[in-house]
Amino acid sequence: MANSQKPIYLDYASTTPVNPQVVEAMLPFYFDVFGNVSSTHTWGQKARQAVVDSRAKIAGYLNCSPSEIVFTSGGTESCNLAIRGVTEAVELLNQKGEKGHIVVSKIEHHAVLEPARELEEKGWEVSYVGVDEQGVVDIEDFRSELREDTIFVSVMYANNEVGSIQPIKELAEICRERGIVFHTDACQAVGFLELDVEELGVDLMTINAGKIYGPKGVGALYVRDGVDIAPQIVGGGQENEMRGGTENVAGIVGFARALELVRSEKEVEAKRLSGMRDKLGEMILEKIEGSVLNGPSVDSGKRLPNNLNISFEDVEGESLLLRLDMEGIAVSSGSACTSNDLEPSHVLKAMGVSDERTYSSLRLTFGKLVTEDDLPSILDRLSGVVRDLRGITAF
Ligand SMILES: *Cc1c(COP(=O)(O)O)cnc(C)c1O
Numbered sequence: 001m002a003n004s005q006k007p008i009y010l011d012y013a014s015t016t017p018v019n020p021q022v023v024e025a026m027l028p029f030y031f032d033v034f035g036n037v038s039s040t041h042t043w044g045q046k047a048r049q050a051v052v053d054s055r056a057k058i059a060g061y062l063n064c065s066p067s068e069i070v071f072t073s074g075g076t077e078s079c080n081l082a083i084r085g086v087t088e089a090v091e092l093l094n095q096k097g098e099k100g101h102i103v104v105s106k107i108e109h110h111a112v113l114e115p116a117r118e119l120e121e122k123g124w125e126v127s128y129v130g131v132d133e134q135g136v137v138d139i140e141d142f143r144s145e146l147r148e149d150t151i152f153v154s155v156m157y158a159n160n161e162v163g164s165i166q167p168i169k170e171l172a173e174i175c176r177e178r179g180i181v182f183h184t185d186a187c188q189a190v191g192f193l194e195l196d197v198e199e200l201g202v203d204l205m206t207i208n209a210g211k212i213y214g215p216k217g218v219g220a221l222y223v224r225d226g227v228d229i230a231p232q233i234v235g236g237g238q239e240n241e242m243r244g245g246t247e248n249v250a251g252i253v254g255f256a257r258a259l260e261l262v263r264s265e266k267e268v269e270a271k272r273l274s275g276m277r278d279k280l281g282e283m284i285l286e287k288i289e290g291s292v293l294n295g296p297s298v299d300s301g302k303r304l305p306n307n308l309n310i311s312f313e314d315v316e317g318e319s320l321l322l323r324l325d326m327e328g329i330a331v332s333s334g335s336a337c338t339s340n341d342l343e344p345s346h347v348l349k350a351m352g353v354s355d356e357r358t359y360s361s362l363r364l365t366f367g368k369l370v371t372e373d374d375l376p377s378i379l380d381r382l383s384g385v386v387r388d389l390r391g392i393t394a395f
Contacts, residue, residue, distance in 0.1 A: 005381065007328040008374050012211075012306060012367030013160050013188060014332055018254070019213035019368075025257040026215065029250035037247045038236060047249045054256035061259055062205070062222055063196040070221045070242045071252055075187040077232075078206035078221040079111035079154070081243070082183040085229030086152045086204070087119055092230060099124040102152040103145045105137050105166070106130050106350035109185055111206075112154050113346075129155070134296040135164030135351050142171055152181045157189035157205075161347040161363055162295030163307025165193065172201035181227055187211055187219075191262045192270050192304055203227050207259075209251070213368065214258025218251035273366045274298070274305035276375060280364070281308050283379045288386055290314065294348060294361055306366040311357040315389045320362055323385040329378060332363045 009017075029050060035043030037051055052066070059066040072078045083102070090100060104116045106128045116126050127145045131137050137155055146153075153175050158165045168184050175182040183204035186195065191212045197205060204227065208219035223229060223242070235244025262269075278298050285291050290313030296302035312320065317333035324331055344358040353361075364378075 005328045005377065006374070007330075008378060009330045009369060010364040010366065010378070011330045011332050013163075013363065013365035015210045015216060016213045016367055017369065018215055019258060019261055021261060022214055022254045022258045026250040026254040029253055033249070037249060038238070047247075050249055050253050051247055054252045057256040058220060058259055061195055061263055062207075063198050064222055065225065067240060068223055068225055070223055070239045071247065071255075072219045072221055072243060073217055073248075074210065074219040075109070075185065075206055075208035076111040076219075078208070078219045079109065079183075079185050080115050081221050081229065081232050082204045082206060083112060083115045083119070083152065083154055084232050086181050086183070086227070087124060088230035088232075089228040090151055093228075100151045101125040101127065101147050101149045102154070103127045103129055103142075103150060104154045105156065107135060107159050107161075107164075107347045108154060108156055109160060109187070112156070112185055116154075131164070131350050133351050133353075134300070134302060135159055135162045135294075135347065136296065136302055137166050137171065139167060139170050139174070143174055146174070146178060146180065150178070150180050152183070154183040154185065157184045157186040157193060158304050159295075159347060160188050161345055162309045162351070163188070163304035163365075164296050165189075165302050165304065168202065169200055172203075175203075176201055188304060190259070192266060192306075195263075197222055197224070204229075209255035209258050212258050212262040215251050215254045218248050218255045220255070269368070270305040273370075276370060276372060277306060277308050277366050279372075280375050280378060281310070283375065284308075284310055284382065287379060288312065288383050291386075292357070294351070294353060294357070308364040308366075309361060310364070311353075311361045312386050313357075313360060315360050315386055317359060317361045319389055320360075320385060323389065324381065327381040327385060329381055332365070333361060 033046045035047040037048045055066040055069050059069055104112055120126050129142050129145045155166050155171055157168050172182045181203045184202050185206045187208050190207050203224040205222040210216035231242050233244050238244055281298055292311050294309040321331055321333045344355050348358040
């Protein structure tokens with residue numbers, strides 16, 4: 001079916017296009033300044049300086065020291081490094097090889113849930129703290145999961161499926177009082193929320209570039225000075241012995257530039273995006289029968305400004321996604337990373353949403369290239385597709 005309608009990308013929580021200004025900053029590091037950071041010659045020194053500058057810039061946004069930043073290949077590696085790094089360091093310290101207890105939330109990204117599952121197989125005890133119907137961790141529930149032998153906690157800053165913002169500051173404070181290392185996966189928060197690690201009180205924080213108009217495949221882990229983590233990739237001792245491998249210089253430069261750009265426009269952009277999100281959400285819920293919002297209400301202050309997650313009664317989210325794609329609109333059903341299998345979203349499940357409603361859910365996430373003028377057309381195409389699919393299932 002040929003379609004001449006304007007393509008509209010509504011999947012910014014999966015990844016973003018790269019800002020041309022970011023590409024511009026990166027280009028010299030593919031051609032002129034292509035040296036290896038570890039090399040002593042001028043080529044190497046220039047590359048090294050670029051990494052030093054980028055690290056300092058990123059540290060500035062996090063209000064930490066540059067030496068507390070470890071560059072990685074992205075959010076997944078940073079989360080893996082946090083959870084495996086801390087637990088392995090404890091194992092190494094512990095003569096008897098005794099394992100301990102960790103707590104993660106039920107709505108974490110698979111980059112945290114998978115390493116947690118592996119730790120369980122290795123003999124660690126893992127508690128999964130639940131969330132309320134809005135997808136937010138309850139502070140008292142959280143407190144009750146902590147034990148004498150809890151050594152590590154990971155709770156994401158904002159959820160990638162329903163955009164729910166977690167009370168990170170409160171949770172981190174509880175952990176600090178008990179000497180528990182606290183990690184937060186901030187991949188979805190970088191463009192919108194407070195990133196000051198002193199203000200937040202976190203010990204470890206994962207960020208990446210591919211969600212903020214920077215290059216994919218580059219990220220960082222903030223590691224508070226004094227927090228002991230065992231490196232998970234060893235080799236040439238790069239990144240202060242925390243992560244071996246030749247530095248992705250262009251990627252790191254692009255990451256720093258992307259962060260700079262996204263932070264400079266964050267208030268204005270958050271307002272623009274939430275304005276469009278609220279408007280489209282309202283139109284959908286009003287015009288499309290049997291549609292219901294998943295996650296925090298849009299005016300609760302507990303939802304990322306760019307996230308909409310809606311279920312459409314009697315329609316399969318996956319079919320909706322495919323049909324919308326044919327109509328030139330990109331969305332996601334649940335988490336993009338799990339779209340290949342048809343397991344119902346673990347996030348909606350944890351929120352107590354029924355399987356039926358979960359299977360019929362769609363995530364629309366807004367970003368830079370979406371404009372107010374697109375909204376009527378999005379609604380139009382979406383209602384058409386929902387109507388068509390309901391027509392089919394009615395027989
Ligand atoms: C995207 C994302 C990740 C994974 O990041 P990659 O850079 O793709 O490895 C982890 N956690 C959250 C919350 C994310 O949104």
